[in-house]
Amino acid sequence: MSKVTIYDISKKLNISAATVSRALNNNPKISLKTRELVMKTAEEMNYEQNTLALALKSGKSNTVGILVPYMNRSFFSSVIRGIEEELYPHGYHVIICQTRDDAKSEVQNINTLLNAQVDGIFMSVSKNTKDTGHIDRVLQKGIPLVFFDRKKNIPGVSSVTIDDFNGAYMSVEHLIKQGCKRIAHFLGDINLEIYKDRYNGYLRAMTDYNLPIDKNYIIRTNSKVESGTAAVKKLMQLPSPPDAIFSSSDFTALGAVQELKKTGIRVPDDICISGFSNESFTQYTEPTMTTVDQTPIKMGKMSARVFLEQIDEEISVTIEKKVVLSPQLVIRDSSDRLKKK
């Protein structure tokens, strides 16, 4: 039950602990005979390296922290999986924290991670994060930080995102090709770049296709289902309601669909709807929902790689990498008029 240490091995073999340590680490200075003997004995005695001691000595905890708004969103949980998969072979494990989109909780969680002496932090900032004091503290300590999806523009900090502008553009273009002309947009929190970009993609697609942009068609939402319900109610009261909605979130898109069905408006026949994120429920809804896949696993893997490259640079050159992945439009029934016919 009590732990076997290198001292136990050294005593048993009548050699020094230093030799044992070196043998276990395949130090070439140690003779093959000794090395093999040590290895064998360690095996026999069920020796396991004490990671805490190693961590203290090396100053590396071999742990990274991941900060997400909600870990039970398929997007975020997939990113996490990507990070884990990429980092696992390098001996890292992962502490996951949820902010529940609350700036205070974000600060608190960053403190927890710093306190746990993580070797790096991956984060997707929460919606209402304005102050960046906690982020500055991370940087001051020289701890590698990688933003994914939701980033802040901070010099020297790398990020992995998708091309939200293009994702939005493709989505709106698709709606236009379905014959839609009065396309509304559910705008997310513009404190976050991703929503600004999606908004801009929407605007560009509209102007590129010479469609008028009606201010009344642009509704602020907060990526909750109810918010989509409320938004669509507003839209439907307009003298000329839209014939499509490009939502910046799957959740609000869902709320819209639910409300429309309740009032007897048919999707996609009367109005086309598309969401964003490819949440897993989008394939279960009635109708199934068109959305934009953000390639989360790839995003996670890329983030991990950026991190690994960063710690490889012995000299802490503040290299700043901005990786932008391409999103994938996933066309489903909620917008697919052509297939239906």
Added chain:
Amino acid sequence: MSKVTIYDISKKLNISAATVSRALNNNPKISLKTRELVMKTAEEMNYEQNTLALALKSGKSNTVGILVPYMNRSFFSSVIRGIEEELYPHGYHVIICQTRDDAKSEVQNINTLLNAQVDGIFMSVSKNTKDTGHIDRVLQKGIPLVFFDRKKNIPGVSSVTIDDFNGAYMSVEHLIKQGCKRIAHFLGDINLEIYKDRYNGYLRAMTDYNLPIDKNYIIRTNSKVESGTAAVKKLMQLPSPPDAIFSSSDFTALGAVQELKKTGIRVPDDICISGFSNESFTQYTEPTMTTVDQTPIKMGKMSARVFLEQIDEEISVTIEKKVVLSPQLVIRDSSDRLKKK
């Protein structure tokens, strides 16, 4: 950037590091004057305790591991939240691992956690876990282990579960009260107790209400959507198809509903359906789905408390606590015939 240690403080104040340590830990042996001085200086110098050193010295990492099949299921993510909330004030942080219901991955993850020297492990075993060698290793090391939801019966190991039998019973009883008589059951993997219990609850309710049990109505499923689709196809080919399905999983229930809708069979008018777990998508489906809530947050909090009690017992008495929580039936449209009329 370089860390401030107690030695830095001791040098600055010309006192020993021991005194600094004691002062910071509010040791009453230290005079008030010194204590306050140390506190103030530590504050000024931005001292932060090195948790790795503390961990090495104390042998406690203040980290616990949580092992779940899928962290993006609302049930599991809520349990995790419950555990975190309860443990956070005690200074613990949490490492979350996913097994993706794979026994091999479970073993690997347990190794990772042991290697990270966690102070305790919370786990919900994966479906196909037969061998318990990895669990035994945890126990041999004297690391507190708490099963939640999906447990193995191992002497000396505590668990927090819900009364699955009763949850099933309530569900089936509810279906019977809707006027259903030919009630089918989607059986989960009977390697897991929870599914056995749900099955038994189903059987008991049927016999209590003098309803015949038709073997053809009991279908093995694997809690995937497609599995539900396949199962309901089988059922509908029977000479006398069922008028209700009690599914041991929300996912299979969803698959059933989707397939039924496709073939024009109305839910709940022609057939009532109920699931299990209160996954968040169940409130979004069409119709909304009746299910059983497993009070996951409470389950997480209870698990955490069991763990805390366990480590409080200085003497490692192998106290074994079996906490069983009461599930809640959530009645929604997929089974609610009476409301509809």
Added chain:
DNA sequence: GAAATTTATGTAATCGATTGCACTAAATTA
């Protein structure tokens, strides 16, 4: 006022692994 307590602090070992430096013995070179 000497002895016995109490209070406050310091010394040094400890947790387990790593590693620069020193050292011995063997091997190579001149």
Added chain:
DNA sequence: TAATTTAGTGCAATCGATTACATAAATTTC
């Protein structure tokens, strides 16, 4: 053969905090 190199190993410090034990100073007791 003497001098030099090289291979293999040990010594001891280090990472940062804790704590049993020792000790010095202050206080109380009789």
